[in-house]
Amino acid sequence: MKLLDLLGLIGSNLARRKGRVALTTIGVIIGTAAVVLLVSLGVGLQQNAESQLGGIGDLTRVMVYPGFSEGPVVASGPGVVMEQTAPLNQAAIDAITAIPGVTAVIPQDYFMGGATIKAGRLEGGSSIIGVGTDDLGQLGVTAAQGELLLPRGTIIVGSQVANNFYDPRARAGQEAPAPPDLYGQTLSIELIKWDSEGTEIRKKTRARVVGVLEEIQDEPDWSIFMPMSDLEGYNAWATGQRIDRDKTGYNTIIVKVADVDQVLDVADQITALGFQAWSPQSFVEGISSFYLVLQVAFGSMGAIALLVAAIGIANTMTMAILERTREIGLMKAVGANNRHVLAIFLGEAAGIGFLGGLGGVIISWALGQVLNVLVISYMAGQAVETGGLPPTSAVITPLWLPLSALLFATLMGLFSGLYPALSAATLAPMAALKYE
Structure with missing residues (x-):
């Protein structure tokens, strides 16, 4: 048939x-x-x-935190003592760098005090972050203005930092000033710490804005980045003691991975080394x-x-x-x-x-x-x-x-x-x- x-x-x-x-x-x-x-x-x-x-952020990024004897870090600063079982020191950086698929390992730390930033008559505030690289492009960010190179004495600001500025002398009902154009300006930064009796102590410094970042809807949008060497000097002043990286390590390390498919495997290997690792990719998965x-x-x-x-x-x-x-x-x-x-x-x-x-x-x-x-x-x-x-x-x-x-x-x-x-x-x- x-x-x-x-x-x-x-x-x-x-x-x-x-x-x-x-x-x-x-x-x-x-x-x-x-x-x-x-x-x-x-x-x-x-x-x-x-x-x-x-x-949610760069999916090829892994955030690495120190290993602690009792859970993750929830606070840091002067007077807070936590026992680290695996500090993020140079040995940790070398071990993470050796993991296959890792393209960059960038130490990152935060200013352990308060800060008031002035641009002309306007004042503002933001998170101050020190990075262990002279090229912020390694973090996966791009510049909307200026450049991403970060020599000493300079800063790079996130896209939303300018929105934090206000006029401290404005009267009630007065229209808020427009966000300032920070690119190219030399900002006055007042660092703040408190002594054992709670007395406020201030220190003035200045830094030139060499770049403004493109918006990525993540932490960099609201942050100010400076060289790690500058931040270490400020933290030594804020804490009253010399920063010993071999003992205390860094607050955070950002690990860049070559391919998004390798991110979770790299994060698992970092965790196996005794550190805490998290990536936006794990949330997406x-x-x-x-x-x-x-x-x-x-x-x-x-x-x-x-x-x-x-x-x-x-x-x-x-x-x-x-x-x-x-x-x-x-x-x-x-x-x-x-x-x-x-x-x-x-x-x-x-x-x-x-x-x-x-x-x-x-x-x-x-x-x-x-x-x-x-x-x-x-x-x-x-x-x-x-x-x-x-x-x-x-x-x-x-x-x-x-x-x-x-x-x-x-x-x-x-x-x-x-x-x-x-x-x-x-x-x-x-x-x-x-x-x-």
């Missing part, structure tokens, strides 16, 4: 029982549409969540894992409907065999063999699965578009109230999903009709012709 003849015979057989085939196909349509729509919803939720994490589980759960809910549809196909094909027993005997009497009969009934079962899968894919796509319009309209109103960004889509259907659903529905129909088809193929011709 030729393929075209087989397909024509399958089509005519399905057309003879339009009502029964339509009811069975509806079950497959519902199951397929449920699988595609629910999984698409899970994909949409995942992509929207990941887009909201766009400002956790979010992705959660939504992957959600997609599987959604898909499983739709798969239940497909299982019910599979039982319906098996029932339909079984009834078809009972109704067409004499027809099967006649086919065998005129020369059809078991393989031909098997192919016909398997083709009919697969055809029901294919038609149901195709209908389910089309309906799920249409419902997805309607759901996108409704959800986006609702979320846009919520975003206006909260000031957040609205999602671009709620339901996202990747190309592989409808194709896989269509293939699965067809194969499901094929396997559901396997037992009835085998029963039909093995009927004895004479017994089939005598069947009433």
